[in-house]
Amino acid sequence: LLLTVLLLLGMSLTAYNAYLDQHEHSAQVNLIRVTGAVLNVALLIFTWGVVWFRLKRWRAAQASTLAALAQAQATLRSANAELAARAEEHQRSAQALADSQAFLNSLMENLPVNIFRLDREARFTFANKSFCDRVGKPLAEIVGKHALDGTPPDLVDKHRTENLRIMESGETHEVFEVDTYRPGEIRHFRVVKVPLRDAAGQCYGLQGMISDVTKRRRAELAQAALHQISEAAHSASDLPAMFRRIHEIVSELLPAKNFYVATYDADTEILSFPYFVDETDPPPGPRKLGKG
Numbered sequence: 146l147l148l149t150v151l152l153l154l155g156m157s158l159t160a161y162n163a164y165l166d167q168h169e170h171s172a173q174v175n176l177i178r179v180t181g182a183v184l185n186v187a188l189l190i191f192t193w194g195v196v197w198f199r200l201k202r203w204r205a206a207q208a209s210t211l212a213a214l215a216q217a218q219a220t221l222r223s224a225n226a227e228l229a230a231r232a233e234e235h236q237r238s239a240q241a242l243a244d245s246q247a248f249l250n251s252l253m254e255n256l257p258v259n260i261f262r263l264d265r266e267a268r269f270t271f272a273n274k275s276f277c278d279r280v281g282k283p284l285a286e287i288v289g290k291h292a293l294d295g296t297p298p299d300l301v302d303k304h305r306t307e308n309l310r311i312m313e314s315g316e317t318h319e320v321f322e323v324d325t326y327r328p329g330e331i332r333h334f335r336v337v338k339v340p341l342r343d344a345a346g347q348c349y350g351l352q353g354m355i356s357d358v359t360k361r362r363r364a365e366l367a368q369a370a371l372h373q374i375s376e377a378a379h380s381a382s383d384l385p386a387m388f389r390r391i392h393e394i395v396s397e398l399l400p401a402k403n404f405y406v407a408t409y410d411a412d413t414e415i416l417s418f419p420y421f422v423d424e425t426d427p428p429p430g431p432r433k434l435g436k437g
Contacts, residue, residue, distance in 0.1 A: 253273050254273050254274050255274075256273070256275065257275060257356075257357075258273075258275060258354050258355065258356050259272075259273070259275045259276040259279050259353075259354070259355035259356075260272070260273040260275070260276060260352065260353070260354050260355075261273075261276050261287075261352070261353050261355075262341065262350055262351065262352045262353075263308055263350050263351045263352075263353070264349070264350045265312060265348070265349060265350060266291075267291055267304075267305050267308045267309055267312075267351075268289055268290060268291055269287045269288050269289065269290055269291075270288060270350065271284075271288070272284055272287050272288070276355070279355075280293055282294075291305060292304070292305070307338075308338065308351055311338050311339075311340055311351055312340050312348050312350070312351050313348075315340050315342075315348060316340075317337065317338070317339045317340075318336075318337070318338040318339075319335070319336070319337045319338075320335075320336050321333060321334070321335055321336070321358070321362070322334045322336055331359075331399060331400065332357060332359045333357070333358050333359045333361075333362035333363070334355050334356065334357055334358065334359075335355070335356045335358045336353065336354075336355050337353070337354045337356075338351055338352070338353045338354075339351070339352055339353075363398070366397065366398050367398065370394045370395070370397065370398055373390075373394045374390075374391055374394055377390040377391060377394070384419060384420075385419070385420065388406050388419065388420035389420070391406070392404045392420070392422065402422075402424055403422065403423045403424060404420075404422050405418055405420060405421040405422065405423070405428075406418070406419055406420040406421075407419075409434070414433050414434060415431050415432070415433060416431065416432055416433065416434055417431045418430075418431075
């Protein structure tokens, strides 16, 4: 606005000088003309000064803006580089997690251990191949159920109560169980159940692991049975009492509802049965050896 006023003033003085040129010249007129010329020069200098000052300020502002823009671009490049590094790290972490999960799944599927998981309502959420093979059912027929089809109701209630108690207490449960696969075949299993917790420490389910320990358990029981038979031989009052005790000990190892003890006299070739227990047949008398 000031610059515009000055320009208008200068133009007015120039026009006034032109008017004076057309009239008489006197000392007073000449003074006015000189004064106007000086004022025009002063206005011109002042105008150029103002223009130079405004131009300088504009250039300084432009330089400051360019510097700020360069700083912003540098900050943006740094942020982009950091974001790219984080994205790469996240991708590596995701790949490592996927590899770890794949390894864990492969391990659980191929371990010779029956593994299953339950949710807070004691429903199946997972079972590995060994468990599915053991119960003879595909995973789709197991997930979502409280118990497997055909399980006795009293056993269902027992396991459900036990599983809920483990999840409430947060304690690990370990027990040895005996199962009959086929008539006359007893298998021993070690069952371990542990509560599952999330990152906040809240229990969200249970994982069970069932290991077939039949060979080890049989060896332990056989060793214990030999020790008990030795004690029975020394503590029994008579042979029938010792045989009854041996029958009881053997029954703990395998099904032995039918059991007998036979003695053979080589001189007479007679086979006798001092102890004989059978579900259907009566005790046989002494007899000579036959073919069966």
